[in-house]
Amino acid sequence: MGVQVSCVQLEADCKSWDRLEMMEALQTQPGLPVTFDEHSKIIHLLERIESANEMISVERFINKDTKRIGDLSVPRLGKRSQKAFEDHDVLVKSIQECGKVVGAEFGMTTQQMVEDLLKCKTQRFSIALADPLGFDCPLVYVSRSFENLTEYPSEFCLGRSCRFLQPTVDIINDAVNLNERRRMRDFCGNAHDAGSTIVCLLLNERRSGIRFWNLLKMVYIKVSKKPYIVALQTHVDCYMPGTLRQRTADPKLNHDIVEVCRNLLDEVEKVRGRLSLKTEASLEELRTDAWTQLDKLQKLAPC
Ligand SMILES: Cc1cc2nc3c(=O)[nH]c(=O)nc-3n(C[C@H](O)[C@H](O)[C@H](O)COP(=O)(O)O)c2cc1C
Numbered sequence: 001m002g003v004q005v006s007c008v009q010l011e012a013d014c015k016s017w018d019r020l021e022m023m024e025a026l027q028t029q030p031g032l033p034v035t036f037d038e039h040s041k042i043i044h045l046l047e048r049i050e051s052a053n054e055m056i057s058v059e060r061f062i063n064k065d066t067k068r069i070g071d072l073s074v075p076r077l078g079k080r081s082q083k084a085f086e087d088h089d090v091l092v093k094s095i096q097e098c099g100k101v102v103g104a105e106f107g108m109t110t111q112q113m114v115e116d117l118l119k120c121k122t123q124r125f126s127i128a129l130a131d132p133l134g135f136d137c138p139l140v141y142v143s144r145s146f147e148n149l150t151e152y153p154s155e156f157c158l159g160r161s162c163r164f165l166q167p168t169v170d171i172i173n174d175a176v177n178l179n180e181r182r183r184m185r186d187f188c189g190n191a192h193d194a195g196s197t198i199v200c201l202l203l204n205e206r207r208s209g210i211r212f213w214n215l216l217k218m219v220y221i222k223v224s225k226k227p228y229i230v231a232l233q234t235h236v237d238c239y240m241p242g243t244l245r246q247r248t249a250d251p252k253l254n255h256d257i258v259e260v261c262r263n264l265l266d267e268v269e270k271v272r273g274r275l276s277l278k279t280e281a282s283l284e285e286l287r288t289d290a291w292t293q294l295d296k297l298q299k300l301a302p303c
Helices: 007-013 019-025 039-049 058-063 079-085 088-106 110-118 144-150 170-189 251-260 262-276 283-300
Strands: 126-130 139-142 197-205 211-223 226-236
Touching (some): 079 088, 126 144, 226 283, 262 283
Antiparallel strands (some): 197 211, 211 226
16 A cells, blocks of 8 residues: 555654554553554554544545645644633633634624633634644534535544535635634644734635635733633625625646636635734624625636
């Protein structure tokens, strides 16, 4: 099968993944040297790593270039972060901090927002929280409205990087989202002070494959000295070329879509450039701005 995973590479991939956990998956004893050069054990380990992942095969995961870790697959690597967050105190404190930082976005007091989020009452805002110190920056909380917007239940989301919302076909994801992904990777992968903010505009896919413009604002917060990233997602319901609106697996068609949309995508980059400077603006302002600018692109109507 041509598995090209050496011990060193595998360890590098899993650098912040606990070694004990890895050994447990390999059924070895702590303290004994671990060798990763047996195919079946590697396959078993990788299957465990992506056990809950319905979208990609083990082989794809194995064959990918390590530098692109995650670009092709979204295994659940953050079980540890997810577990820590199950502690009610951690959840409540984090939601309170979220309320303080982003409550004003929705004209709510911290208390109202916390109550709404904890009781899963609200449909008004999509919020996700991730642990930037966990491997692959896993989600530890998503609101009910996030589930409605994306069609993914929280049981699927928690413990994974949020990149599962991006087009599952690489050629489309690269053509449309590459620069934004680089910015987000930089933001999520390097330590930032509390309050640091980024604004991004993504082409995202619902579970059903229907795509939408997702305006994303992410802010670093600190809870008991530990950093978290809180993200607000907003659907910008405006012009999108017909050919981009729905996932398709046909490689030739996807290639043609990218060719046809090239000019439009250049314009989308300009819109993103302007939005990225407005980290102080409210989500509502950003959405109106994005809506107005994206809607103008209808003139280019390529497809
Ligand atoms: C809390 C949080 C929420 C995120 N929400 C989204 C999202 O809604 N859509 C999206 O495309 N990426 C989202 N991301 C970004 C991806 O999870 C990931 O950081 C990005 O794809 C860059 O990393 P990668 O190059 O490893 O994929 C979110 C990240 C965090 C930390």
